[in-house]
Amino acid sequence: MKDKYGREINYIRISITEKCNYRCFYCMPQDDDIDVTIAEKEWISSQEIIKLVEMGVQLGIKKVRITGGEPLVRSDIGDILKGISSIEGVEELCITTNGSLLYEKLDILKKYGVTRINISLDTLSSKKFKKITKVGDLERVWLGIKKTLESGIEVRINTVIIKGINDDEVEELANLTKKYKLDLRFIELMPIGEGRNYSGLSGVEIREILKHGGLELYNLNKQEGASEYYTLKDGKGNIGFINPLSNCFCSECNRIRVTSTGDLKQCLNKKSNLNIVEFMRSGIAEEELLEIISNEIYNKPKKHLFNSINEKEEKLNMNKIGG
Template identity: 50%
Template structure:
C-alpha cells in the first residue's frame, strides 16, 4: 500500500531478537540483558503479522536482530513466512552461525543474506566485534555463495578505527558474485560515540585506487550501486547522513518486542504484539498496520532537534 506521500511500502523488516553473540562497538554495550521470552515476538505473532502484511501488498520481508540466527525456530519462521505467500525472504546476520545453518535456511525459503562485516583484518575484526571469529564469518559467506544465494556485505567505516579496510572490502567484488555496501554510521545509541566516514569520501578513495565501470550505475531502493571494471559484484553506497534517500524508502519496521517503527530513528507509537496477544480480530491488526504505514514520515531527522528521536541501541531497534 501507499503512505500519505504516495510511496509504495512493500518491504517489512522484522527483528527476531535483541540478543547477539557479538558486541560490536557501535551497536551495543558489552553487557546487555536480553529480553525475556514473553516480551519477544513469538513465531505465531510473526505469522499473524505476515498474513496481514500480504493483504497490504508487502512483497519482501527481512529478518534482523540482534542476531536472528540465535532464534532456535528460525528455519520454521522462514518456512512459515514462505507458506503465507512471501517469496522474497532475507536475513541480516553477523555471519557467525551462518555456515552451520545456511543449507536449512535456503531449503525453507531464504533468498538472500546480508552479512555485517566491517573489516577483513582479524585483529581489527576482533576489536570491533569484541571477540568475534572472522574465519567463521568468511566460511558462511563462501557457503552462501556456493548455494547461489544473494549475498551482500554491509560495512560501516569509522574514523581512526577501520578506514584502512575500505580497499580490501571493495576487492571482494572483483572475483565473487556479491555486493559490498558501505553504510554511513548512524548516530543511534552506541554509534554516537564514533565518527563515521561519508560515502562521498569512500567513493573518492576508491576512485584513486580502482578503475570504475563508467557505464554502470544503478539505484535500487536506498542503495546506489557502482561496479569496478571487470568485477563480478557491485559496490553499493547507503548514505542516510550525507545524501538523504527518504523519498525512495519503501520499508516499515517491527522491533523484536512488537513495536511498529515508521522510521529507523524515530520512536515507535504502537506495540502490535499487545493486540496479537489479546487475540484481537485480524481486521483490527490490519487497520493498525495500515495506519502506521500511512503515517510514515516524509524523512528521517538525524542531526535535527527531534523530540521523537530513538534512544535505544541498534540491536533493540532491528536496524
C-alpha cells in the first residue's frame, strides 16, 4: 500500500531478538553490568512473526528481512524462515547477521529460501575485530562468508566506517569486491544509542579516500532501495553507498520495522506509536488489526529528523530496534 506521501511500502524488517553474541561499542553499552537484553518470553513468537508477515502481504509487503540483535541465536530460526518462505506473495526473504554462526546455520538458511544474506563487518584486522566486537572471531566469520559465496546465496557486506577506528581500511575493504563476487556497502554511522558517541565518515569522504588511493569508481546507474552502486575496474562485485545523513533518501523509503517485542516502527529515527503484538495477543479481529497497521503505514513520517533535536526521536540502542 502507499503512505500519504505516495511511497509504496512493500518491505518489512522484523527483529526477532535484541540479544547478540557480540557487544560492538557503537551499538551497545560496554559496561558488563548493564543488561542489554530482555526475557525471551517477551520476544515476538515464531507464530506471531509468521502471522505478521501474512498480514503484511495482504497490505502489499513483498520483501521481508529478518534482523536482530543477532537473529541466528534464536533456536527456532528454522521454523521462522520456513513459515515465512511458505507465504504466497513473499518475493524476497533476507537476513542480516554478524556472521558468527553463519557457517553452522547456512544450510538452514538455504533450505528455507533465504535469497540474500547481509553480513555486518567493519574491519579485516583480527585484532581490531576483537576490539570492536569485544568477543568476535574474524576467521570464523570469513569461513561463513566463503561458504555462503559457494552456496550461491547473494552476499552483501555492510561496513560502518568510524573515525579513528577503521578509517584506514577503506581501500582494503573496497578491494574485497575485486576478489569476491559480493557487494560491499559503506553505511553512514547512525546517531542512535551508543552510536552518538562516535563520528563516522560520510559517503563523500569515503569516495575521496578511494579516489586518492587510485581506486576509480564506475557508476552503475543502479539504485536499489537506499543503496547507490558502483564498481571498481575489473571488479567481481559492487560497492554501495547508503548515506541517510549526508544524502537523505526518505522520499524513496519503502519500509517499516517491527522490534523483537512487537513495536511497529514507521521510521528508524522515530519512537514507536504502538505495539502490534499486544493487539495480536488481545484477540482482536484480523480486519481491525489490518486497519490499525494500515493506518500506521499511511501516516509514516515524511522524513527522518536525525540532524535535528526532536521529542519523538528514538533513544534505544540499535540492538533493541533491529539493525
